[in-house]
Amino acid sequence: MVIHYKCPNCGSDMAFDAESGKLSCRSCGREDNIEEFSDEFIETVFEEDEAKEYECNNCGAVIVTDADTTATTCSFCGAAVVLADRVSGILAPSLVIPFTISKQEAEEAFRKWCRKGLLTPRGFMSADRIKKITGLYVPFWLYDLKNEAEVQAIGTKVRRYTRGDYIYTVTKYYDIYRDLRIDFSRVPADASEKMDDELMDKLEPYHYNELKDFKTPYLAGYIAEKYNYDAQELLPRVKEKLSKPIDDFIRSTIRGYHSVQYKEKHIRTTKTRSLYTLLPVWMVYYDYNQSEYIFAMNGQTGKVVGKPPLSKGKIAAWFGGIAAGSFMIMKIISFILTGGVF
Amino acid sequence: MTLFKRTVAFFILFFFMAINITFADVQRVYDEAGLLTEEEVANLEQQAAAYFEKWDTDFIIVTTESTEGKGIRQYLQDFSDKLWKEFNREEDNMAIITVDIGDRWVDLAGFGRAEKRIDNKRADHIRQELTPYLSDENYYEAFQVFMEMADEYMRTFPGVNPNSIFFNTLFQLAVSLGLAGIIVFFMAYHSGGKVTVTSTTYLDRNQSRVIRKRDRYLRKSVTRMKKPSSNSRGGGGGGGFRGGGGGVTRAGRSHSGSRGRF
Numbered sequence: 029m030v031i032h033y034k035c036p037n038c039g040s041d042m043a044f045d046a047e048s049g050k051l052s053c054r055s056c057g058r059e060d061n062i063e064e065f066s067d068e069f070i071e072t073v074f075e076e077d078e079a080k081e082y083e084c085n086n087c088g089a090v091i092v093t094d095a096d097t098t099a100t101t102c103s104f105c106g107a108a109v110v111l112a113d114r115v116s117g118i119l120a121p122s123l124v125i126p127f128t129i130s131k132q133e134a135e136e137a138f139r140k141w142c143r144k145g146l147l148t149p150r151g152f153m154s155a156d157r158i159k160k161i162t163g164l165y166v167p168f169w170l171y172d173l174k175n176e177a178e179v180q181a182i183g184t185k186v187r188r189y190t191r192g193d194y195i196y197t198v199t200k201y202y203d204i205y206r207d208l209r210i211d212f213s214r215v216p217a218d219a220s221e222k223m224d225d226e227l228m229d230k231l232e233p234y235h236y237n238e239l240k241d242f243k244t245p246y247l248a249g250y251i252a253e254k255y256n257y258d259a260q261e262l263l264p265r266v267k268e269k270l271s272k273p274i275d276d277f278i279r280s281t282i283r284g285y286h287s288v289q290y291k292e293k294h295i296r297t298t299k300t301r302s303l304y305t306l307l308p309v310w311m312v313y314y315d316y317n318q319s320e321y322i323f324a325m326n327g328q329t330g331k332v333v334g335k336p337p338l339s340k341g342k343i344a345a346w347f348g349g350i351a352a353g354s355f356m357i358m359k360i361i362s363f364i365l366t367g368g369v370f
Numbered sequence: 371m372t373l374f375k376r377t378v379a380f381f382i383l384f385f386f387m388a389i390n391i392t393f394a395d396v397q398r399v400y401d402e403a404g405l406l407t408e409e410e411v412a413n414l415e416q417q418a419a420a421y422f423e424k425w426d427t428d429f430i431i432v433t434t435e436s437t438e439g440k441g442i443r444q445y446l447q448d449f450s451d452k453l454w455k456e457f458n459r460e461e462d463n464m465a466i467i468t469v470d471i472g473d474r475w476v477d478l479a480g481f482g483r484a485e486k487r488i489d490n491k492r493a494d495h496i497r498q499e500l501t502p503y504l505s506d507e508n509y510y511e512a513f514q515v516f517m518e519m520a521d522e523y524m525r526t527f528p529g530v531n532p533n534s535i536f537f538n539t540l541f542q543l544a545v546s547l548g549l550a551g552i553i554v555f556f557m558a559y560h561s562g563g564k565v566t567v568t569s570t571t572y573l574d575r576n577q578s579r580v581i582r583k584r585d586r587y588l589r590k591s592v593t594r595m596k597k598p599s600s601n602s603r604g605g606g607g608g609g610g611f612r613g614g615g616g617g618v619t620r621a622g623r624s625h626s627g628s629r630g631r632f
Contacts, residue, residue, distance in 0.1 A: 145561060146557055146561075147554075147557055147558055147561055148561070172574075174577075182588075183585070190597065193596060193597050194594045194595065194596060194597060195594070195595045195596075195597055196592060196593070196594055196595075197592065197593045197594075197595070198590055198591075198592050199590060199591050199592075199593075200587065200588075200589075200590045201587075201588040201589050201590065201591075202585050202586060202587055202588060203584070203585075203586040203587075203588050204584070204585055204586075205582070205583065205584040205585075205586075206580060206582075206583050206584075207580070207581040207582035207583070208578075208579070208580055208581060209577060209578055209579055209581055210573070210578045211573075211574035211577035211578050212572040212573055212574055213572060213574040214572060215572045229565060229567075230562070230563045230564070230565055232565075232566070232567045232571075233566065233567050233571055270572075272569060273569035273570070273571075273572070273573060276569035276570075277569070277573065277578065281580050281583070331563065331566070332563060333562060333563030334562055334563065335561070335562040336561055336562065338558055338561065343554055343558065346550075346553075346554050346557065347550045347551065347554045348550070349550075350546075350549065350550035350553050350554065351546045351547050351549070351550035352546070353546075354545070354546040354549050354550065355542055355543060355546035358536075358542040358545065358546065359542065362536075362537045362542070364527065365526065365527040365530045365537075366525060366526045366527065366530060366532050366537055
C-alpha cells in the first residue's frame with residue numbers, strides 16, 4: 029500500500045513544504061492544511077511481512093526501498109510516496125516535528141557553518157561540493173520517566189577562626205537524608221540502527237512546542253525510517269543519559285555543605301510513557317579530497333553536527349600562534365616585573 | 371645651522387656627563403676594618419660606580435672593628451646620614467651594608483628607591499645568602515653577593531621573587547606549548563558540534579521535588595594549627611636573631627633593613 033498525494037486542482041504530486049508547514053503542490057501552488065487532512069490510511073493494519081514490494085501509483089514502476097524506509101520518492105517519476113503499512117499499527121508514530129528548514133535554507137545554513145570552521149581546510153570552507161542533501165525523519169522514542177531517589181550522605185561544614193597564635197578548624201559532620209522525586213519528560217533517544225547515537229544526541233534539543241500529532245502527509249517528499257529498537261530496548265540508554273541530570277538534581281537539594289560524601293544512592297526509574305516520534309534531520313553528504321563526509325542538521329533549529337576534515341596547516345598555525353602569543357605575553361610580564369631578566 | 375648647533379651642544383653635554391662619571395666620583399667602599407685587599411676595594415668601587423650609573427643609587431660597603439658602643443643599627447644610620455650630607459644627591463637612594471667585625475654583626479639597609487626595591491623581606495634574603503661567606507671570612511665574596519643581589523632586586527618589581535619558576539624561560543615555553551595544545555585540542559574536539567543539552571533541559575519541574583529530607587548533626591572535630599609567622603615587617607632572620615626590619619635615622623630618613631650575627 030502506497031500513499032500518494034495528488035493535487036485536487038491539477039493532479040500533480042504534492043509534497044510537504046517546510047516553510048509554510050503545509051502540503052503544497054509545486055505546479056499550481058495549492059496548499060492544504062495537514063491537521064485537517066483525513067488519515068484513513070493510518071487505521072489500516074497490515075501484517076508486517078505482507079508487502080515486500082511497492083508499486084508507484086503514478087508511473088507503475090517498482091519502488092525499491094530499504095526494509096526500514098517508510099517514506100521516499102519514486103526513483104522513476106520522482107513522486108513523493110509514503111509506505112502506508114510501515115507507518116501503521118504498532119509502527120504508527122504518535123508525534124512528529126515537521127521540517128521548518130527547507131532544503132535551500134539547509135544548504136545555506138550548512139555553507140555558513142562551514143565558513144565558521146576555524147580548523148577546516150580552505151577548500152572545505154567554500155562548501156561547494158555538497159553531493160546530496162536529504163531530508164530525513166529519524167525515529168525517536170520520547171520518554172517520560174519517573175525517578176524515585178533515596179539518598180544518604182555525610183556532609184561537612186567547616187569553620188576557621190584564629191585565637192592567639194593558633195588557627196582552629198572546626199569540622200561539623202551531618203547525616204543527610206533525601207527522599208526525592210525526579211521526573212523527566214520527553215527525553216529523546218534515537219531508535220534507528222543506522223544513525224550514530226552520539227551524532228543524534230548532539231542534534232538536541234528540539235523545541236517541543238512544534239510537536240504535532242502524526243499525519244502521513246508530513247512525510248511526503250522526505251525520506252522516513254521506522255524504528256529498529258522498541259521503547260523497552262532503548263530504556264537502558266536513556267537511563268544512562270539521565271544519570272548526570274539525576275546526580276545534579278540530587279546535589280542541588282543538598283546545599284550549604286563544604287563537602288558531601290554519598291553513602292547510599294538508591295534510584296528507581298519507571299517509564300511512565302514512551303512516544304514514538306519522528307524528528308526532522310537534514311543529512312548532508314559532502315565530498316572532499318576523495319572521501320565522503322556526513323553531517324547532520326537539526327531540521328527544526330539548524331544546528332549542524334558531524335566531524336569536518338581538519339587542516340594540519342591550520343592546526344599548526346593556531347598551535348604556533350597561541351604558543352607564540354602566550355610566550356610573548358609571559359615574557360613581557362617578566363620584563364615588566366623583573367626589569368629585563370630573560 | 372640649527373642642526374649643527376644642536377649636535378655641538380649634544381657633544382658638549384655628553385663630554386661633561388662623561389667627566390662627571392669618571393672624575394666627580396665618590397668613595398663608596400669604606401673598609402675601616404681592613405678586611406679587603408686594595409685590589410678588591412678597587413673592584414668593588416668600580417662595581418658600585420657602575421650600579422650608580424644604572425640605578426642612580428649608591429651601593430655602600432662599610433666595615434668597622436667597633437661600633438663605638440652604638441650598636442650596629444645606629445652605627446649604620448649615622449654613617450649613612452654622614453654620607454647623605456656629603457654626597458648631597460638630588461634623590462636620596464642608597465643601599466648600604468655594614469659589617470662589625472668586632473661583635474660579628476652585619477646590617478643592611480635601603481634608602482629611597484632602594485627602600486622600596488630592597489624591602490625588609492628582600493634585605494633578609496640577601497643577608498641570609500651572604501652570612502655564610504662572612505662566617506667563613508670570605509668578605510670579598512660576601513660583598514659581591516650583596517652587590518649582585520641588590521642589583522637584581524633593584525630591577526625587580528616590589529613583591530616579585532625574581533627566582534620564581536614563572537620567570538624561567540623553559541617553564542614559560544612549556545606553559546605556552548601546553549596551553550596551545552589544550553586550546554587547539556578543544557577546538558578540534560568541538561569542531562563536530564557540541565552537546566547543548568543541560569541537566570535541566572528535560573527535567574519536569576512540576577513533578578520533581580523533595581518529598582522528605584533530614585539533616586542531622588552528628589559530631590564535630592577541632593584541629594589546631596600554629597599560625598605561620600607573617601613576614602610583612604622584618605621577620606625571621608637567621609642566627610637566632612630577628613632581622614629588625616626598617617627604621618628611621620636621626621636625620622629623619624626612613625629605610626628598610628635586616629641585621630644579624632655571623
